[in-house]
Amino acid sequence: MWRRQVGALLLRHRSTPSSTLRHHLPLPVPDQSPPLASNLLLRLFTSQSGEGGDGATKPFIAFVLGGPGSGKGTQCVRIASDFGFAHLSAGDLLRSEISTGSEKGELILNIIKEGKIVPSEITVELIRKAMESSDAKRVLIDGFPRCEENRIAFERITGTEPDLVIFFDCPEDEMVKRLLGRNQGRVDDNIETIKKRLKVFESLNIPVVDYYTSRGKVHKINATGTEEEIFGAVHKLFSSLSS
Numbered sequence: 001m002w003r004r005q006v007g008a009l010l011l012r013h014r015s016t017p018s019s020t021l022r023h024h025l026p027l028p029v030p031d032q033s034p035p036l037a038s039n040l041l042l043r044l045f046t047s048q049s050g051e052g053g054d055g056a057t058k059p060f061i062a063f064v065l066g067g068p069g070s071g072k073g074t075q076c077v078r079i080a081s082d083f084g085f086a087h088l089s090a091g092d093l094l095r096s097e098i099s100t101g102s103e104k105g106e107l108i109l110n111i112i113k114e115g116k117i118v119p120s121e122i123t124v125e126l127i128r129k130a131m132e133s134s135d136a137k138r139v140l141i142d143g144f145p146r147c148e149e150n151r152i153a154f155e156r157i158t159g160t161e162p163d164l165v166i167f168f169d170c171p172e173d174e175m176v177k178r179l180l181g182r183n184q185g186r187v188d189d190n191i192e193t194i195k196k197r198l199k200v201f202e203s204l205n206i207p208v209v210d211y212y213t214s215r216g217k218v219h220k221i222n223a224t225g226t227e228e229e230i231f232g233a234v235h236k237l238f239s240s241l242s243s
């Protein structure tokens with residue numbers, strides 16, 4: 001199990017050859033189909049990275065990227081529900097650390113208020129622990145990696161790479177409109193912090209998208225339109241992975 005493997009993975013660097021990604025094959029895309037039987041999905045979404053050495057298989061990992069307000073969280077909830085993925089949101093893990101009132105939480109809060117990025121070792125450690133305590137065979141990591149430092153720290157600490165990177169492409173004015181209407185009481189959903197987050201996204205997150213694009217791992221999705229329309233494209237992608 002991944003839980004038992006992470007220690008071993010820390011010592012053993014293993015990478016995923018992008019050439020094995022199934023979504024690069026010209027596979028027929030089925031119509032909007034109902035959720036597949038879980039045993040079928042289990043077989044279809046098994047990571048291409050192979051086994052960890054004790055007979056267990058590493059989970060299939062999809063990084064979900066896009067600017068603030070592009071709809072990552074909204075779409076992840078639906079992917080998780082229809083395709084049996086565990087949904088790990090980096091932002092939620094950080095906010096949950098803030099809610100403990102720890103010193104680390106206070107540090108995180110101050111960084112988030114400023115629209116900046118939390119030091120990678122803190123975020124990767126939270127993600128690693130969440131993965132360790134899950135038996136999921138397929139994992140969505142939402143809002144991570146936010147910068148090259150995040151990406152490199154994840155690969156170093158977990159010894160693994162994503163199997164797939166989804167990038168929700170959304171114009172800035174639409175993202176601002178959505179964030180100002182999000183209404184979840186978040187300390188960073190105000191126009192001053194939003195402007196800073198958009199700058200950070202352009203300067204630090206886009207290079208990560210470019211890196212994975214050069215490795216043939218990115219699937220870009222147009223994130224304008226209704227939630228339903230966007231999920232139509234998302235559904236097609238995940239259905240094609242499993243065909």
Ligand SMILES: Nc1ncnc2c1ncn2[C@@H]1O[C@H](COP(=O)(O)OP(=O)(O)O)[C@@H](O)[C@H]1O
Pocket residue numbers: 066067068069070071072073074075178179181182183223224225226227228230
């Ligand atoms: N396609 C869409 N059209 C309009 N609003 C959307 C759409 N998708 C999500 N939203 C709303 O926009 C806000 C930001 O979405 P969210 O999923 O939290 O984005 P992200 O995780 O990328 O910041 C939320 O209030 C959400 O309900």
Ligand SMILES: Nc1ccn([C@H]2C[C@H](O)[C@@H](COP(=O)(O)OP(=O)(O)O)O2)c(=O)n1
Pocket residue numbers: 067068069072073090091092094112115116117118119123142143144145146150188197
């Ligand atoms: N990998 C990450 C993810 C989020 N953060 C911080 C900085 C981000 O502005 C906040 C909020 O992230 P979150 O993914 O919840 O934000 P959005 O869903 O994109 O609006 O958390 C981080 O420092 N590093």
Ligand SMILES: [Mg+2]
Pocket residue numbers: 072073089091143
């Ligand atoms: Mg989000």
